[in-house]
Amino acid sequence: MQQTFFFQAMVYLASAVITVPIAKKLGLGSVLGYLLAGIIIGPAGLEFIGQEGTDIMHFAEFGVVIMLFVIGLELEPSRLWHLRKSILGMGGVQVGATSLVVAGLAILFGIDWKQALALGMIASLSSTAIVLQSLNEKGLMKTAAGQSSFAVLLFQDIAVIPMLALFPLLASDTNVPVVEGGHSHTTLVDSLPAWLQPFVVLGSVAAIIAVGRYATPPLFRIIARTGMREMFTATALLLVVGIAVLMTTVGLSPALGTFLAGVVLANSEYRHELESDIDPFKGLLLGLFFIAVGASIDFQLVMANPGLILSLVLGIMACKLIVLFLLGKSFSLSNNQNSIFSFGLSQVGEFAFVLFSFSLQEGILSKEITDMMTAVVAISMAFTPLVMLLNEKLMLPRLTVKQDEPEKESDLVEQDNPVIIAGYGHFGSTIGRFLQANNVQATVLDSNSDNVDYLRRMGFNVFYGDASRHDLLEIAGAARAKVIVIAIGDEAKRLELIETIKKHFPELHILVRSTNRYDAYDLMNAGMLHIYRETLDTSLRVGVDALTLLGYRAHEANRSAKTFFIHDERTLKRLSAIRNDDEYVHAVRETQSELEQILQADRTAESLRVDEGWDEGSLIAENNELVK
Amino acid sequence: MARILIQFAHPALSKSQVHRVLIDYCRNQKNVTVNDLYESYPDMFIDVDREQKLVLQNDIILFQFPLYWYSSPAIIKQWFDLVLEHNWAYGSRGNALAGKKMGCIISCGGGPDTYLPTGRNHYPVDQFLLPFEQTARLCKMQYLPPFVVYGTFHITKEVIRQSGEQYQTILSALANDRLNALNYQEATYFNELLPDLQTVGQV
Numbered sequence: 001m002q003q004t005f006f007f008q009a010m011v012y013l014a015s016a017v018i019t020v021p022i023a024k025k026l027g028l029g030s031v032l033g034y035l036l037a038g039i040i041i042g043p044a045g046l047e048f049i050g051q052e053g054t055d056i057m058h059f060a061e062f063g064v065v066i067m068l069f070v071i072g073l074e075l076e077p078s079r080l081w082h083l084r085k086s087i088l089g090m091g092g093v094q095v096g097a098t099s100l101v102v103a104g105l106a107i108l109f110g111i112d113w114k115q116a117l118a119l120g121m122i123a124s125l126s127s128t129a130i131v132l133q134s135l136n137e138k139g140l141m142k143t144a145a146g147q148s149s150f151a152v153l154l155f156q157d158i159a160v161i162p163m164l165a166l167f168p169l170l171a172s173d174t175n176v177p178v179v180e181g182g183h184s185h186t187t188l189v190d191s192l193p194a195w196l197q198p199f200v201v202l203g204s205v206a207a208i209i210a211v212g213r214y215a216t217p218p219l220f221r222i223i224a225r226t227g228m229r230e231m232f233t234a235t236a237l238l239l240v241v242g243i244a245v246l247m248t249t250v251g252l253s254p255a256l257g258t259f260l261a262g263v264v265l266a267n268s269e270y271r272h273e274l275e276s277d278i279d280p281f282k283g284l285l286l287g288l289f290f291i292a293v294g295a296s297i298d299f300q301l302v303m304a305n306p307g308l309i310l311s312l313v314l315g316i317m318a319c320k321l322i323v324l325f326l327l328g329k330s331f332s333l334s335n336n337q338n339s340i341f342s343f344g345l346s347q348v349g350e351f352a353f354v355l356f357s358f359s360l361q362e363g364i365l366s367k368e369i370t371d372m373m374t375a376v377v378a379i380s381m382a383f384t385p386l387v388m389l390l391n392e393k394l395m396l397p398r399l400t401v402k403q404d405e406p407e408k409e410s411d412l413v414e415q416d417n418p419v420i421i422a423g424y425g426h427f428g429s430t431i432g433r434f435l436q437a438n439n440v441q442a443t444v445l446d447s448n449s450d451n452v453d454y455l456r457r458m459g460f461n462v463f464y465g466d467a468s469r470h471d472l473l474e475i476a477g478a479a480r481a482k483v484i485v486i487a488i489g490d491e492a493k494r495l496e497l498i499e500t501i502k503k504h505f506p507e508l509h510i511l512v513r514s515t516n517r518y519d520a521y522d523l524m525n526a527g528m529l530h531i532y533r534e535t536l537d538t539s540l541r542v543g544v545d546a547l548t549l550l551g552y553r554a555h556e557a558n559r560s561a562k563t564f565f566i567h568d569e570r571t572l573k574r575l576s577a578i579r580n581d582d583e584y585v586h587a588v589r590e591t592q593s594e595l596e597q598i599l600q601a602d603r604t605a606e607s608l609r610v611d612e613g614w615d616e617g618s619l620i621a622e623n624n625e626l627v628k
Numbered sequence: 629m630a631r632i633l634i635q636f637a638h639p640a641l642s643k644s645q646v647h648r649v650l651i652d653y654c655r656n657q658k659n660v661t662v663n664d665l666y667e668s669y670p671d672m673f674i675d676v677d678r679e680q681k682l683v684l685q686n687d688i689i690l691f692q693f694p695l696y697w698y699s700s701p702a703i704i705k706q707w708f709d710l711v712l713e714h715n716w717a718y719g720s721r722g723n724a725l726a727g728k729k730m731g732c733i734i735s736c737g738g739g740p741d742t743y744l745p746t747g748r749n750h751y752p753v754d755q756f757l758l759p760f761e762q763t764a765r766l767c768k769m770q771y772l773p774p775f776v777v778y779g780t781f782h783i784t785k786e787v788i789r790q791s792g793e794q795y796q797t798i799l800s801a802l803a804n805d806r807l808n809a810l811n812y813q814e815a816t817y818f819n820e821l822l823p824d825l826q827t828v829g830q831v
Contacts, residue, residue, distance in 0.1 A: 562673050613676070613710035622719055 011048045015041045016287055029137055031130050032385035034287050038294020039382075049295050057292035057353065062244065063285025064129050064350065068157070068255040069240050070282055071132070071150075072262020073275050080263055083151055090148055090331055091155020094345075098124035098323045102316065114170040118364050119373070121163050122356065123316050127349035128153045128255075129286055130384050135344065138392075144333055145340035152345060157255055160351050164251075164358065171362045204250045208243060208257055212264030220270045221453060224464060233277040240278070269452050272445075272463045276471040289350070296353075297378040301371060312376045313383065321346040336396050343391040347380040416477050417443040420484045422467035422497060424455060427513055427534060428487030432460070442485075443476045468497040470504045478505045486512040491519050498526050521576045540565055556611075563610045571601045629659050630803055633686035634733075637665045637693040637701045646735045646780050646788055647694060653792040659803045661686065665703045672706055679711045684724060688802055689769075691760065692733040694780070698749075698756045708763060717767045729802075730764040731772030731818070732757055733795065739779035754816050772807075775818035794822055801825050 015037035023033030041048040103120030107113055131149055140146045223235050240258050247257035302309050324342035333341060356370040419435060419442040421428045435442050445467040446452050455462045465472045488494050501508055511530040514520040523531050540561045547557040634654055638647050654660050663682060693700045715721045742748045753776050764771040775798055777791045798818060801807055815821050
């Protein structure tokens with residue numbers, strides 16, 4: 001058993017590791033890579049996986065659930081409210097119109113109206129997984145097309161629930177035999193009296209909101225304080241899995257439940273950390289899901305009626321595309337945005353598989369139809385990356401040239417702050433306050449959860465997380481920020497963070513705090529240009545006040561301090577250049593000899609001469625000579 | 629060709645209308661170096677060595693600034709105090725600047741009529757610039773007549789643009805040594821020389 005599990009895991013991982021990078025390299029996108037991997041290892045190819053493909057698909061659908069959680073995390077409730085028109089308007093019209101058009105055509109081809117309506121509704125759904133993954137990969141999520149796609153997909157996900165409720169009514173008493181077996185769809189709720197059911201459903205939604213809002217932040221705080229990252233990941237997963245279980249129990253879509261939880265948690269300080277912890281699971285499970293879709297394409301069936309299947313695929317996609325394009329037009333999407341939107345959503349989605357098996361059990365559709373349609377849906381999903389690529393390469397260049405209408409303002413604008421401050425203790429918070437006083441917003445990362453909690457209650461925009469992780473930096477907007485201030489107190493952590501930034505975000509300007517001269521040398525070796533010794537300015541201010549108390553004029557003492565400051569920075573640079581590694585060994589002696597060197601440099605420094613323009617000595621001397 | 633150094637001083641450039649445009653007109657000029665003093669020395673701590681080197685590398689030093697309280701913004705005065713050292717810029721052994729040209733490019737809020745004996749400011753602008761003129765003389769430099777943009781309290785975009793173009797003409801004339809063909813020492817303001825400069829340019 002274990003043997004087969006490892007072997008299976010190896011096959012899936014190997015196929016993905018080989019095909020996905022190749023597909024990416026060829027510009028096909030990762031989704032197509034996974035689908036190809038599935039086809040290759042599936043029954044049609046190397047036959048590594050057979051019938052269990054569909055089981056894996058059910059398991060991998062959990063990837064979609066996690067994905068909606070992550071999407072929810074990025075959508076604050078206020079932004080969701082902004083999107084309400086697009087979700088209800090575009091989504092509603094899309095599902096309604098596509099269902100009717102496809103159903104109408106099916107009736108024309110002589111299919112019973114009940115079956116036709118079921119097929120229409122199934123066909124109106126698109127693939128959340130494929131579309132969002134592809135749009136994300138192309139960086140199109142923030143565009144008008146991305147936002148519209150998201151709104152429509154969200155509505156579709158919600159629409160599945162009434163569809164499941166509606167389908168039993170479509171069960172015809174005529175010719176289709178009811179297939180027994182499969183997994184039963186009786187849920188806990190079904191066993192309750194009818195009047196109680198809506199309350200249970202509403203109650204669980206309310207429970208998710210209440211738990212997300214009030215129970216999870218303290219829980220995460222406790223977990224974060226343990227300092228064990230894997231516990232944080234485990235808690236995040238537990239949250240998602242728990243919601244999925246709850247939702248399935250009451251008969252709601254798990255994806256919808258986790259999405260809701262994500263939205264509730266979008267305002268919390270743990271959002272970035274949650275997102276980066278969950279992200280790898282999302283990616284892998286979605287990948288598995290795409291592989292399963294690829295593997296589930298029944299090529300024997302396809303080969304038996306290639307013409308019929310192909311025309312069904314193209315016909316349905318064309319129907320969807322036309323409806324979507326008209327919809328985009330009426331919601332005033334510009335032409336090129338509209339083509340991304342309508343080509344992108346033209347496939348039939350993964351919910352179709354669920355609805356097919358459901359309608360098979362309910363006796364709505366016959367086995368021949370669902371088998372054939374399953375292949376059609378899988379192929380349409382596989383076509384999607386190709387269609388999007390085609391649109392990108394052929395349609396968009398033409399549309400973009402004559403584009404003159406202004407692009408629709410995106411409803412959802414990610415807060416891209418120009419500054420990231422890593423470490424928000426006394427050092428970092430002063431910087432943050434100063435920037436805020438000048439109306440510059442900063443994204444703040446801090447790994448002290450107590451600190452984060454307190455600052456957030458004070459109304460600061462602070463997130464919990466270890467800044468040296470590149471995924472967290474990515475989410476904090478490091479790719480778009482201009483400046484990062486490293487104000488962390490831990491020297492080793494700072495160097496780690498610098499390495500990460502240099503590797504992943506080379507464009508970012510780095511301003512870094514340093515503890516002392518020796519730390520500053522290390523930072524210089526790491527290639528830092530902007531280094532701020534945390535004690536230098538303060539010590540000099542003390543020196544100035546000491547001089548003033550001794551009777552020096554304040555202005556002169558101040559200028560002298562500034563001169564000393566510049567001189568000291570120069571000495572630091574010079575000494576860092578002549579330092580060698582052996583000296584590290586004798587740290588104590590080195591400190592001694594270095595202080596000597598510094599004092600020597602002070603004594604002979606040409607750069608310490610100051611303000612000679614205000615010195616009248618030479619003038620007086622010259623005048624005296626003239627008098628003589 | 630002569631090399632020109634523009635010593636530019638505006639303590640709040642983001643609030644300026646005139647100088648932002650003027651400075652744009654000289655940014656990409658050949659042989660012109662713009663030294664933005666408030667940007668280089670935000671705490672008025674002038675690097676004397678650097679400034680002296682810059683001055684030595686150029687033949688013509690222009691001070692560009694808005695007239696505040698009948699004089700320059702503080703950093704220009706600080707610059708004179710600290711950079712023009714005895715026995716470097718002046719004094720028996722101070723010949724570093726000898727033979728160079730120096731001038732002022734200024735803007736003032738009031739119109740030309742306010743700088744008349746009958747006007748609010750009572751004296752003409754060139755008299756307020758006497759310290760510059762005499763400093764040039766003490767450092768053995770030739771003092772150029774000042775270029776003045778008047779009336780910035782009520783100035784239009786069009787006039788600012790014209791002033792920018794005039795500034796450009798002046799800079800190119802200075803860079804190409806075309807000024808010596810004119811009797812520039814007779815002029816009180818550079819503005820008077822502009823029509824002649826254009827004809828000289830045609831030749």
